[in-house]
Amino acid sequence: MSLTQSLILIALLIAASAFFSLAEISLAASRRLRLRQMADEGDARADRVLRVQEQPGHYFTVVQIGLNAVAILGGVVGEGAFSPTFVQFFEQWTSPEAAARWAFACSFVVVISLFLVFADLFPKRLGMADPERLAVRMVGPMNVLITTFKPLVWLFTRSTDGLFKLLGMPLQRDEKITSADILAMTEAGARAGVLAVREQQVIANVFELDTRLVSSVMTSRDRIAWFQKDDPESVLRARIVAEPFSAYPVCDGDIDHVLGYVDAKDMFQRVLSGQPLALDQGVPLHKALVVPDRLSLTEVLEQFQQAHEDFAVIVNEYSLVVGVITLNDVMSTVMGDLVSGLDEEPQIIRRDDNSWLIDGVTPIQDVLRALDIEALPHPDEYETMAGFLMVMLRRVPRRTDRVVAGGYTFEVMDVDSYRIDQVMVTRGTASIN
Known part of the structure; x- marks a missing residue:
């Protein structure tokens, strides 16, 4: 050849x-x-x-x-x-x-x-x-x-x-698509510029609904604005002005005995039409949806859909009211800062490249995302920044208490009646005296 x-x-x-x-x-x-x-x-x-x-x-x-x-x-x-x-x-x-x-x-x-x-x-x-x-x-x-x-x-x-x-190896390729696969694709899309960073974050938030408990986004018990069933109209008006919300629980004696709730839109319509606001004079009282505090946000959405409601009272295992939640609270969790009010103070404020000021009730998932870390110790034992500090300290935190974890120092800045208002988070493990 x-x-x-x-x-x-x-x-x-x-x-x-x-x-x-x-x-x-x-x-x-x-x-x-x-x-x-x-x-x-x-x-x-x-x-x-x-x-x-x-x-x-x-x-x-x-x-x-x-x-x-x-x-x-x-x-x-x-x-x-x-x-x-x-x-x-x-x-x-x-x-x-x-x-x-x-x-x-x-x-x-x-x-x-x-x-x-x-x-x-x-x-x-x-x-x-x-x-x-x-x-x-x-x-x-x-x-x-x-x-x-x-x-x-x-x-x-x-x-x-x-x-x-x-x-003992499989003969066929496993083609199951998991949430982790989808999140990885969206993250790659965000890095490639196909998805906006905010769009990718919304998708990630949707998948978090299965893992976030209702207690992580509820309005806690001490922040609930509620009415007594026999409150006079002057008290109702004053409370609505001082604490404007979309719905108000109506209780008999104390907050743990909820009779129902009134919708702020109903009350607004009565004001415009010159009708009285007293609860015993025709203001519609809606039946309150009651859900346990161990439900995930996905399960709460299903409860809202089944009951055709957008407001729920959250109780613990002792049937005590621990908070309330609305459909808007859940959707705000999904949309993040896309729907945050302009006059609403953010729960996480970045002071500089190495420090953050964080509200004690901030969901721990939001804290992890802001600090860009995977997890903190004992992740199954708390839902909020305050809960993390309590678990780590094994007592109610006091002002100036510090916790070092995940390469960050968490210092309690302000406590109001045992409630942690502000926590200073600093990158690095500063020595604790």
């Missing part, structure tokens, strides 16, 4: 090897969501690729048969094509035996380099750039090859399946 014929044959072998490399990487890198979208748009080839991904054994068997066969042939043809030329070159300076050894080594390096660049690196980088589009083009020819080499495919596939079973 002449040098020209050998070079043509090597080029064909490189092209064949590149085909198999491209077929392999495009199938492995193809995203099922994108393939499903293409199939729904009418591309039948995408549906075939999806089926191959579910049972890829025959496909990859053909790929490996092709790659290994081509590699062996390439080595044989390459050595025969380049060795004579290299022998003639090296015989000018060394003995025939040494020239043959050097010629073999050089032929090996040339053939390996050609196959490495043109049959491996280039097609695989090409396949990673647009795997779905290439996979749908490759699936037809690969199906023909699977049929052609069916006996060999069957033999090698059964041998591989037996090895997998022996090792």
